[in-house]
Amino acid sequence: MVVIRLARGGSKKRPFYNIVAAPARIRRDGRFLERVGFYNPVAAGGEEPLRVAFDRIDHWVSHGAQLSPTVARLVKDAKAKVAPAA
Incomplete structure (x- = not known):
């Protein structure tokens, strides 16, 4: 099974990450x-x-991968930020 998670x-x-x-x-x-993205929790400036x-x-x-709970939250938040801008 494939998992999309933070490294x-x-x-x-x-x-x-x-x-x-x-x-x-x-x-x-x-x-x-x-690698499908990155997350920098201490991003400054x-x-x-x-x-x-x-x-x-x-x-x-679509190929059966599962998102880890943290990645699912990050993706949800990112989609919410992109939707109003588009």
């Missing part, structure tokens, strides 16, 4: 099939805190 990067006290599609059996920061490729998320979900 942690960054340094100590400065987390950065890649949103990845990965097999459920692979460890959190291990191999992944595709003009930095972009979240980027999601909605078309790729939809592709993986």
